[in-house]
Amino acid sequence: MASTKDEVEEERPPLETDGVPVIDLDQSPEVFIPQIASACATYGFFQVINHGIDACLVDAFRRQMQLFFSLPYDTKIKCKRREDNSRGYFDDELTKQRRDWKEALDVGVPGSRDWSLDDDDERNACLDGMNQFVPVDVLPDFRPTTVFYFNACTILSDQLAKYMQQGLEHTLDALKTKSGGDDIDVSLKKSHTSYLRMNYYPPCPPNHDDSVKEEKEEMAPLGISPHTDAGFLTVLVQDDDTHSLQVKMKGDEWVTVEPIPGALTINTGDMAMIWSNGLFKAPLHRVLTSPHQTRYSAPFFYNPGYDASISPFVPPTKDIPTFASKYHSCVWGYFRAVRFAGDLTDLGVEIQISNFLIESSEDDKSGSTNHHIAKQAEFMKQVEFHEPFSVEKYRSLLES
Template sequence: MPNKSVLIIDLAQDDESLLVEQVARACSTAGFFQVLNHGISDELVEEFRHQCRRYFTEMPQQMKEAHRRTATNARGYFDDELTKQRLDWKQALDVGVPGSRDWTLPDNDPKNSCLDGFNRLPTEEELSGYRDTIVRYFQACEALSDKITRIMAAGIDKKVANEVVQDLKENHTSYLRMNYYPVYNPEVEEETRKEEKSSKNEPPPLGISPHKDAGYLTVLLQDDDCHSLQVWLDDAWQTVVPVKGAFTINTGDMAQIWSNGLYKAPLHRVLTNNVKERFSAPFFYNPGYNSYMKPVVNASPKYHPCLWGYFRAVRFAGDFTDLGVEIQIEDYETNAENANDEVEQPVSEKSHDAHPNIRRQKIFAEKACMEEPFDVDGFRALLT
């Protein structure tokens, strides 16, 4: 059913206090809202949509395979992502901020190395105009994310949160994902199951299975005429119907930690469609790899500090190896009535009471280099 609880917020309204109140209310209830007058031009959005469609519908599969992501490079093309150990019905291309933060350098320049690896964008010869459009759209999403983050911070404690907001702006490790959801074909899907020896009794796949976004916030561009995004709200799956010209925003796990649980990372999913193909583009605004996300409010913290580089690496590794239960921010919850001194340290000293991921995080911080591509196989023993 369409959802009426997802607020539509005008970012250009004159009443700043009302704007802050609306965003804070949306983040603490549905975790989803839509924004108008966001500052990204219709012309850029349409140009970006056009280039996304060209990549998935015009480029030969052989060329896309050359851009495929690997267990040592998280960025690139893929059609085999697992969400909660279930194959998604989609193709996608991930593009992230370069390690050098300089888009003029070649993608494979050593200065661009980072934990997520290197970008694998099509060359000008492969797809003319693509790179220029993607970079301009990426930078526009950066600016919008910073603006929304500052509004979110004002809804908690502007003075305390300012340091975190500035760190996000200067050191964020965000990435843009371009999704293509083909028309769902049960016959093709059945053949895939046979090849993988999967159970025939499984329900049809979802475009993306139920999940919460790991980062701080997501700026999502939806198709106007294909409504497949649903959020779990009021004990039911409710459709987030996109408003023309708006972006859909949702809070992520790191915002929930940062706000000490005041802001909620919502559970959501994407349905398949057996009539119409669908395109979407989420921009994941993520902290710096070396950043420890921790509650900023002046209250007993509900979470241990979470090292974003570790959390991100473990989530990515789950697409290449069976880690059992997926890492969640619940693993970082504190049970102590007063854990304020723990929050001042990168890792809790009371590790005997902590979740294994907190102990693994400490080892990861000592061994991993955040300026080098993460190697799933190299850290398999630690992660499993």
């Protein structure tokens, strides 16, 4: 007897490329939602096909990104980001207190949520600052194409976050428990503070080639040093013919994420790991340099509202140690501010979600708090999320 469509789909496992799953969103949700949950829990990385973002839009956006980075330096630097505005052009970012081999431009959702306003309209101010685009007479199609792509990534991220929540609920149900956390939709879809980063990685000169002796690998220049993404999830478009993105797997093995033509690469971030109480992984990843090839990529960082307090999804009963909350609540605005400050200047050890771990039941009962928990509380008393963040203004609260 012929199989039904659902029966056929249930028999079809996700594709894999070097261990990173490729998930088809054209299947029924009953099939791909468990696949997404498994990928988030096992790898923290996966690729999606049939994702709903038109290929023509992706190609047009890629072309505009390339045109921007081909502009003279004197033109790009007029959009330079500053200590009081995280949005704009830069070529001097630090990752893990180490300078990246790249140029980049950050564009984020306006504080007004209204893209029709002028970018420097005071209603667009927010913690991350204001967008800085090159003038229309320089690149007429750059801003509108970027905005169209930004909004398409937002819609896809909304859907992926919903699938992740449904997948987590399915996982918890399989573990015979119920979640007691907030609906992630409250912190994301209604008040997200996402931003899109356009990256250009020029060839690394031969004398800086990263093909050095193994014992000196840590000294080789990298496009981006090993890191986790701070937000909830990332939607990445990257060149099909340049395989530079690597994720660290179990056993400390670095595995290259080979892009599938037409696919988008997804990875979970720090906030998803806290929210899932550690069930979903925030994977460590890096970008290699090349002595010969250029590389373009654009990660869309889907982030919670600035004032969102991200807490673990845990069962209401606290008497099951396996499911006890592993993390203190983390306010996204504080975490984001400290991470941005660390991108510009060395403030000591970079903030990590491990700083929000509940160390022990004694720690929880006593009410004692660690360094970042105390500073987060003070930060929330002083911050104005509708005003651009200033590293200098909040330096005393951000330094380690």
